[in-house]
Amino acid sequence: MTEVITVRSVNRGLWRELKVAAVKEGVTLGEAVNLALQNWLQERKNAGKGGKGKSFWSLKPLRFEGADKEKISTLVDETLYG
Numbered sequence: 001m002t003e004v005i006t007v008r009s010v011n012r013g014l015w016r017e018l019k020v021a022a023v024k025e026g027v028t029l030g031e032a033v034n035l036a037l038q039n040w041l042q043e044r045k046n047a048g049k050g051g052k053g054k055s056f057w058s059l060k061p062l063r064f065e066g067a068d069k070e071k072i073s074t075l076v077d078e079t080l081y082g
Contacts, residue, residue, distance in 0.1 A: 018033070
């Protein structure tokens with residue numbers, strides 16, 4: 001069910017970005033907002049499950065140590081792309 005709502009204190013820059021992204025994806029602004037809300041709520045649920053299924057944005061970089069640390073990027077590319 002849909003309903004008309006009013007939301008105060010929305011960041012204008014974020015709103016513009018959302019509008020542009022919605023147009024590029026070919027979805028309505030309402031659909032884009034629903035997806036954003038759904039994803040945010042799912043992240044909150046996953047965070048409450050002992051961290052399982054954490055958001056991409058919660059990942060922290062790792063420092064690679066080892067003999068091959070100077071060529072790690074090349075090794076990753078070889079593994080991924082052959």
